[in-house]
Amino acid sequence: MKRLNRIMLFVAMSAVLGLSGPAGAAEPIKLGAFFDLSGPAAAIGTPTKLVAQMVVDQINKAGGINGRPLKLIIGDTEGNPTKAVMVAKKLIEVDKVVALIGPTRTGTGMAVKMKLLQKARVPTFMTVGGDPVIMEGKHGGKNFGSAKWVFKSPQRSSVAVKKILGFMEKRGIKRIAIATCADGFGRDGKRWLAKLAPKFGIEVVAEESFQPTDKDMTAQLAKIKATGPQAIVCWTIGPAGAIFAKNVKQLGITIPLYQCHGLPDPKYIELAGAASEGNIMPSTKLMAADQLPDSDPQKAVIRKFIHLYNDVYHYNRQFPINTHSGYAWDAIYMVANAMKKAGTDPAKLRDAIEQTKDYVGVSGIYTLSPKDHNGLGTDSMVIVQIRGGKWKLLE
Amino acid sequence: MNHIKSIHSPACQIGLFAILVQGCALLVRNSYYLFVLNIVGINIIVVIGLNLLMGYAGQISLGHAAFYAIGAYLSAILTVTYGFPAWPTLFLALIITAGVAYVIGIPIMRLEGHYLVMATLGFGIILYIVLIQWDDVTGGPSGFAGIEPLHIGSLTFDSDRRFCYLIWPCVLLTLWGSLNLVRSRVGRGLMALRSDELVASCTGVNTEGYKVKVFVLSAVLASLAGSLYAHYIGFVSPGTFSFFYSIQVVTMVIVGGLGSLWGSVLGAALLTVLPEFLGIFQTYNVLMYGLVLMVVLVFFPEGLLPGLWFALQKTHRKHR
Numbered sequence: 001m002k003r004l005n006r007i008m009l010f011v012a013m014s015a016v017l018g019l020s021g022p023a024g025a026a027e028p029i030k031l032g033a034f035f036d037l038s039g040p041a042a043a044i045g046t047p048t049k050l051v052a053q054m055v056v057d058q059i060n061k062a063g064g065i066n067g068r069p070l071k072l073i074i075g076d077t078e079g080n081p082t083k084a085v086m087v088a089k090k091l092i093e094v095d096k097v098v099a100l101i102g103p104t105r106t107g108t109g110m111a112v113k114m115k116l117l118q119k120a121r122v123p124t125f126m127t128v129g130g131d132p133v134i135m136e137g138k139h140g141g142k143n144f145g146s147a148k149w150v151f152k153s154p155q156r157s158s159v160a161v162k163k164i165l166g167f168m169e170k171r172g173i174k175r176i177a178i179a180t181c182a183d184g185f186g187r188d189g190k191r192w193l194a195k196l197a198p199k200f201g202i203e204v205v206a207e208e209s210f211q212p213t214d215k216d217m218t219a220q221l222a223k224i225k226a227t228g229p230q231a232i233v234c235w236t237i238g239p240a241g242a243i244f245a246k247n248v249k250q251l252g253i254t255i256p257l258y259q260c261h262g263l264p265d266p267k268y269i270e271l272a273g274a275a276s277e278g279n280i281m282p283s284t285k286l287m288a289a290d291q292l293p294d295s296d297p298q299k300a301v302i303r304k305f306i307h308l309y310n311d312v313y314h315y316n317r318q319f320p321i322n323t324h325s326g327y328a329w330d331a332i333y334m335v336a337n338a339m340k341k342a343g344t345d346p347a348k349l350r351d352a353i354e355q356t357k358d359y360v361g362v363s364g365i366y367t368l369s370p371k372d373h374n375g376l377g378t379d380s381m382v383i384v385q386i387r388g389g390k391w392k393l394l395e
Numbered sequence: 396m397n398h399i400k401s402i403h404s405p406a407c408q409i410g411l412f413a414i415l416v417q418g419c420a421l422l423v424r425n426s427y428y429l430f431v432l433n434i435v436g437i438n439i440i441v442v443i444g445l446n447l448l449m450g451y452a453g454q455i456s457l458g459h460a461a462f463y464a465i466g467a468y469l470s471a472i473l474t475v476t477y478g479f480p481a482w483p484t485l486f487l488a489l490i491i492t493a494g495v496a497y498v499i500g501i502p503i504m505r506l507e508g509h510y511l512v513m514a515t516l517g518f519g520i521i522l523y524i525v526l527i528q529w530d531d532v533t534g535g536p537s538g539f540a541g542i543e544p545l546h547i548g549s550l551t552f553d554s555d556r557r558f559c560y561l562i563w564p565c566v567l568l569t570l571w572g573s574l575n576l577v578r579s580r581v582g583r584g585l586m587a588l589r590s591d592e593l594v595a596s597c598t599g600v601n602t603e604g605y606k607v608k609v610f611v612l613s614a615v616l617a618s619l620a621g622s623l624y625a626h627y628i629g630f631v632s633p634g635t636f637s638f639f640y641s642i643q644v645v646t647m648v649i650v651g652g653l654g655s656l657w658g659s660v661l662g663a664a665l666l667t668v669l670p671e672f673l674g675i676f677q678t679y680n681v682l683m684y685g686l687v688l689m690v691v692l693v694f695f696p697e698g699l700l701p702g703l704w705f706a707l708q709k710t711h712r713k714h715r
Contacts, residue, residue: 039639076680078670079634080634080635080639080640081538081628081630081632081634082434082624082628082635083670085430085628086427086430086431086434086671089426089427089430090671092427093425093426093427094425094427105634106536106538107536107537107538107632107633107634108634110537110538110540110630110632111538111628111630111632111635113540113630114540114629114630115629115630118629130537132540142475142476142534142541143475143540143541144540144541145540145541182528183527184527184530184535184536184537185536187535
């Protein structure tokens, strides 16, 4: 009986060791990815998920992380903050992922940051547009907590604003009118435009706003026209921007229309049609890849991305490439590069991500630091103009 | 016969349920499951309140996310921006919500059928727009962060397990109070109101007063859930309180069974947990979710719990 017990103990112990110990070099490293796969922002979240799968595929084909393959575990936030926290918690606690990629929007990103990432030690690379996720401490009476474990790959709104204003300064524009959407994104743009314009010697002569669901902005444009600006800046994502462009043409306004960095998307040209002709906007280099000079360090990686996206995985059949397509690519590659250096220990991995320097990505050349968890400046963007339904690189 | 009767008394049922929940909470080691359990608890409070309105008074509200939001945002804004203490703020939020529900309840409860649905829907959407637009106060679309957890003395409900010991007593109290309410004279009056308003008023039920009062009670419960949610997550944003949440809680009431409070517990638990298990279907999880809802409503149109109960009795009779 004693012997039997001993054998049992041996079997049990080896089973425990087998489960917890490193079971050979091929054990996959788990990476959690959660996006808006259903709900209002599914059209942004779904292509992000596809790109994430593509990147992990590529990394594994190239030998994985120091011989270990990456395994992507996907969750759906449904665009709901509570659900996003639930999904992230499951990825962290049940699936034991090493790092998180996502979510898609600022509201869900903030819920995850405030509920989970103040205590849980999991490096999270977000693909959200808003800056609050990487803001720290108190701003205007509101507490943004700690962003120690949070990074984000899309450019800050202020970077896009500086890019536009810098370009206008060079063109000798002194008086502008701004029309911004009354949502979070539009208001962010308005705040930065009003704050930064004087630094570029530009005066804002009119400030108008519209709702994301408005079907006509001629009233706002009539007011803008009366103030006699040299250019109009419109700040919105989605169909409202196309309606605005159409209204500009209908009113016979001939001064240039500048759109924000959210609109470089084939969908915009499709919606605005002929009214998009001549529009100027800041964009990631992705939209003007073929026109980049050969000396541009990003050209090779962007070409590779477009080739894989369009010709190998054929995602373009459903989701044509737009200015945002590369964010998941950059987020995952930066996490993967850090893993190659520092392994999978959460604290070491976080430090390694923070030390990312001169990573050449699709959306820019990233240099992160403890103070900057985004790592992109105005040089990561280009100015493009729509000519004949195509994106023409201006600067 | 006495022992059978005692099983049917609310206190006994709730005692058994409390033991069940406590068992779950103790057995569960992983904080993810505790988190799900807590969210189930929060939803149950809202759904019970809504079921009192829908199942007993026969009034449909598609604006309950708004009352949930009022509780959450009042707790958030008053404690963070103005430094109010958390517990008094929670009760203040309940009182303010009651006031709001009373003021809008008087005209709204005069409406019937589709018009009532439209009015509550409108209220929900108006409040949602206010949350987004008034960003100096509410934080706008990016939300409102930094809400401290609740505490009693030195006990802070900051972990998932500790919050479990806060939310579930609230759930059980809500359930106990509601079960007793529907067994009282008021409850019978409400049921009479639901079957036929004219007959109810002829037999001396103050139909209008009852409707408004149930509406207020229902709103207050949603507000309570909202305040607890805000202190638990530490962050609120309009996305949580959109029209879809209103739809979700109405679905929970209907799936669980109109007029069945235990059904509401089941409905809220099932529809909160179900999407978590449907993850294995990956892309098709939304499809499966819809399928499950359809099957429930086709085969148990009176709701899951009453339907199952009925089926059980039927087979029992056959065997005899």
